[in-house]
Amino acid sequence: MSAMRKKSGKEHMETTGAKVRAAGLRPTRQRIALAGLLFRNEDRHVTAEALHEEAAKAGVRVSLATVYNTLHQFTQAGLLNEVVVDSGCAYFDTNIGEHQHFYVEENGELIDIPGETISVSNVPAPPKGMAVDRVDVVVRIKRA
Amino acid sequence: MSAMRKKSGKEHMETTGAKVRAAGLRPTRQRIALAGLLFRNEDRHVTAEALHEEAAKAGVRVSLATVYNTLHQFTQAGLLNEVVVDSGCAYFDTNIGEHQHFYVEENGELIDIPGETISVSNVPAPPKGMAVDRVDVVVRIKRA
DNA sequence: AACCAGTTTAGAACAATTCAAAAGAGATTC
DNA sequence: GAATCTCTTTTGAATTGTTCTAAACTGGTT
Ligand SMILES: [Mn+2]
Ligand SMILES: [Mn+2]
Ligand SMILES: [Zn+2]
Ligand SMILES: [Zn+2]
Numbered sequence: 001m002s003a004m005r006k007k008s009g010k011e012h013m014e015t016t017g018a019k020v021r022a023a024g025l026r027p028t029r030q031r032i033a034l035a036g037l038l039f040r041n042e043d044r045h046v047t048a049e050a051l052h053e054e055a056a057k058a059g060v061r062v063s064l065a066t067v068y069n070t071l072h073q074f075t076q077a078g079l080l081n082e083v084v085v086d087s088g089c090a091y092f093d094t095n096i097g098e099h100q101h102f103y104v105e106e107n108g109e110l111i112d113i114p115g116e117t118i119s120v121s122n123v124p125a126p127p128k129g130m131a132v133d134r135v136d137v138v139v140r141i142k143r144a
Numbered sequence: 145m146s147a148m149r150k151k152s153g154k155e156h157m158e159t160t161g162a163k164v165r166a167a168g169l170r171p172t173r174q175r176i177a178l179a180g181l182l183f184r185n186e187d188r189h190v191t192a193e194a195l196h197e198e199a200a201k202a203g204v205r206v207s208l209a210t211v212y213n214t215l216h217q218f219t220q221a222g223l224l225n226e227v228v229v230d231s232g233c234a235y236f237d238t239n240i241g242e243h244q245h246f247y248v249e250e251n252g253e254l255i256d257i258p259g260e261t262i263s264v265s266n267v268p269a270p271p272k273g274m275a276v277d278r279v280d281v282v283v284r285i286k287r288a
Numbered sequence: 289a290a291c292c293a294g295t296t297t298a299g300a301a302c303a304a305t306t307c308a309a310a311a312g313a314g315a316t317t318c
Numbered sequence: 319g320a321a322t323c324t325c326t327t328t329t330g331a332a333t334t335g336t337t338c339t340a341a342a343c344t345g346g347t348t
Binding site for chain 1: 228229230231232233234235246248249255257261262263264265266267268270271273274275276277278279280281282283284285286287288
Binding site: 170172175207209210232 | 335336
């Protein structure tokens with residue numbers, strides 16, 4: 001589902017519950033609420049802290065520990081990707097397709113670069129006994 | 145200086161002091177000692193903690209705070225590069241030329257990929273008012 | 289309704305890093 | 319070479335992001 005139709009409120013709730021269940025996770029209040037926030041809009045990049053605040057503002061009471069647990073569970077279930085751009089802060093990405101990022105060092109913002117855009121070639125073979133897990137490209141940008 | 149001759153002990157000390165001074169930093173005991181450890185061998189990737197231990201083993205008494213300070217000062221002076229591969233731990237690289245890395249997630253090891261090897265093309269223009277600072281490629285590998 | 293396994297929570301614990309204030313040491317001047 | 323000035327180092331506390339623990343809770347089942 002590359003281009004998905006905008007869903008109505010109720011429809012979104014159901015979709016969300018199904019998504020959590022399909023991931024093999026019990027659809028609890030907090031998981032459904034967090035999935036609701038995460039998957040409601042276009043692709044997004046969140047930090048645990050940020051999602052926790054967002055939940056609070058949306059009137060959803062969830063502990064920070066649960067936000068961390070949920071982000072990791074969603075990641076393990078393949079619903080999210082983790083993006084490493086900053087030693088000191090973990091980002092989670094709702095865009096799980098192959099793609100790359102601009103990273104605005106100044107304010108910590110992540111911007112998607114569609115997967116077909118950048119091409120990486122001549123990646124050498126890894127040492128014996130090792131296999132490539134994934135190739136990450138981060139384009140660090142700053143004010144011109 | 146791509147391929148440098150191996151230096152004798154004393155020669156290395158002098159070179160080291162000069163390097164620190166050339167970077168615009170006062171050649172203090174601890175900065176010279178740390179530079180000595182860092183730039184003595186081939187290119188290396190260190191963590192503050194690791195360098196601190198290495199110094200201790202070499203009989204050099206330096207505080208961890210100083211190791212952090214020094215690594216950052218050397219980085220700012222262009223003697224080191226910081227490599228981001230793990231949210232939670234900062235790596236510093238004595239190879240300041242353009243190159244890429246294999247990252248062995250299992251044990252946190254970094255392996256250089258020479259700069260001419262991988263080619264990255266079609267990097268899109270950054271948003272208005274922004275400029276590319278640098279493009280990082282990390283090839284995450286794991287046991288096959 | 290009772291029950292159980294899985295989940296959430298608050299708060300303590302941790303790891304990596306930074307900060308603050310006082311003591312120490314290069315560089316410069318006499 | 320002593321006085322002096324500024325930059326640096328040190329120690330330990332403080333911060334930040336994240337994980338752990340043990341007790342309370344809840345979704346799903348009987
Ligand atoms: Mn953050
Ligand atoms: Mn480390
Ligand atoms: Zn993304
Ligand atoms: Zn390197």
